[in-house]
Amino acid sequence: MPVDSIGSVTGGSQTDALANSKTINQDDFIKLFLAQLRFQDPMEPVDNREFLAQLAQFSSLEQSRQTSQNTSDLLTMNSATQAVSLLNKQVDVQGLAAPMTGQVIAVAFTSSGPTLSVKDGTGAVTTDIRLSQVSLVKP
Known part of the structure; x- marks a missing residue:
């Protein structure tokens, strides 16, 4: 949801690229990870460090997404508070x-x-x- 503030420069609505993009959650990542392990070539196994690095990177991305969502929620609450504070003004x-x-x-x-x-x-x-x-x- 776009969030306005009093006297902000933008007047139109903005689209949230994250909300419109397709994302993969942690469960999907684990399923993909297990499928990759199951179907790897036994003659050339993938290094475990690569898997751990991918998992760490995914965890970091998930934390970043949660922080972004929390910030968006906070801005929405702030916008609602501003609007209510304007009553009778x-x-x-x-x-x-x-x-x-x-x-x-x-x-x-x-x-x-x-x-x-x-x-x-x-x-x-x-x-x-x-x-x-x-x-x-x-x-």
């Missing part, structure tokens, strides 16, 4: 047909991230405002 919004100022009256959580509903001075409500469109928060 005056904000300036950019990226619409015309810039506007209004009060945040609701927060909706969608698969693409939190969106705000802002009520302007005339009472008109604008929905689906992303955090990246908020340029200024007034107390």
